Amino acid sequence: MTDMVSTGSNGAGSAASAGGSLPEETMRELREITARYPQARSALLPMLHLVQSVEGRVTSRGIEACADILGISAAEVAGVATFYTMYKRRPVGDYHVGVCTNTLCAVMGGDAIFERLKDHLDVGNDETTEDGKVTLEHVECNAACDYAPVVMVNWEFMDNMTPESATQLVDDLREGKEVHSTRGPRICTWREAERVLAGFPDDRADEGPAAGPASLVGLQIARENGWKAPERGRRSASGGARGTAEAAAESADTRRAEAETKLDRSPTDVEGGKGSNPEADGKGASE
Numbered sequence: 544m545t546d547m548v549s550t551g552s553n554g555a556g557s558a559a560s561a562g563g564s565l566p567e568e569t570m571r572e573l574r575e576i577t578a579r580y581p582q583a584r585s586a587l588l589p590m591l592h593l594v595q596s597v598e599g600r601v602t603s604r605g606i607e608a609c610a611d612i613l614g615i616s617a618a619e620v621a622g623v624a625t626f627y628t629m630y631k632r633r634p635v636g637d638y639h640v641g642v643c644t645n646t647l648c649a650v651m652g653g654d655a656i657f658e659r660l661k662d663h664l665d666v667g668n669d670e671t672t673e674d675g676k677v678t679l680e681h682v683e684c685n686a687a688c689d690y691a692p693v694v695m696v697n698w699e700f701m702d703n704m705t706p707e708s709a710t711q712l713v714d715d716l717r718e719g720k721e722v723h724s725t726r727g728p729r730i731c732t733w734r735e736a737e738r739v740l741a742g743f744p745d746d747r748a749d750e751g752p753a754a755g756p757a758s759l760v761g762l763q764i765a766r767e768n769g770w771k772a773p774e775r776g777r778r779s780a781s782g783g784a785r786g787t788a789e790a791a792a793e794s795a796d797t798r799r800a801e802a803e804t805k806l807d808r809s810p811t812d813v814e815g816g817k818g819s820n821p822e823a824d825g826k827g828a829s830e
């Protein structure tokens with residue numbers, strides 16, 4: 544990593560100490576974000592998105608600006624920025640193309656798409672094309688498995704992709720053509736998307752459907768058959784045969800969970816002898 548953070552002896556840096564300060568307008572907006580939360584430090588995640596929208600990544604001066612505003616150390620901010628994969632320490636291109644290679648997408652063609660794009664773009668994972676347009680990264684499940692294999696462009700869904708359609712997608716993006724998510728919204732740049740994630744809407748949140756047909760099949764089948772979720776309040780009030788069976792099932796689940804925990808521990812553990820507090824012993828309950 545080339546952009547290391549200098550935290551100084553007490554871990555707290557200055558926004559002006561590494562490559563100058565962020566623009567005053569950005570500093571004002573960073574403070575504006577903190578005002579949305581009862582605890583200012585809760586604002587750190589959207590603040591980092593705003594830094595990315597301005598800097599194209601989380602820079603040292605961005606980290607130090609967040610630290611100064613929140614009254615925490617640069618090391619604490621850097622710890623957050625390096626923990627979550629949506630924060631980037633290396634410059635991201637205009638379009639972040641994330642190929643889901645989690646289990647379902649992988650077997651449905653995600654691995655093949657990723658390999659094709661690596662060859663086509665001549666980049667590796669988490670690398671950007673020479674023209675600065677596309678950053679390719681394999682990503683984890685985006686809860687869109689019903690449309691596998693899925694590709695994300697700046698966190699907008701491209702459903703049911705193939706190696707061919709993915710290749711066409713990145714070509715269109717690099718040529719500056721207007722591209723839409725398969726769910727409707729126009730694809731903006733990565734920096735624009737980061738600004739939205741910072742909490743500054745672009746008024747396109749309602750473009751496209753909230754959920755596609757494949758995601759709603761279960762609901763449709765339930766409606767056709769008149770199926771409904773059990774009403775918890777009514778069950779406990781009536782105490783009928785159905786309620787009794789459900790209560791027994793819940794109780795059995797609880798007992799089984801407790802038994803499984805105890806099975807992994809010695810009899811002395813269960814009765815409060817040595818090792819009865821796995822955390823205090825430096826061990827998890829399942830060890």
Ligand code: FES
Pocket residue numbers: 643644645646647648649683684685686687688691692693
């Ligand atoms: S496995 Fe790809 S979206 Fe879930």
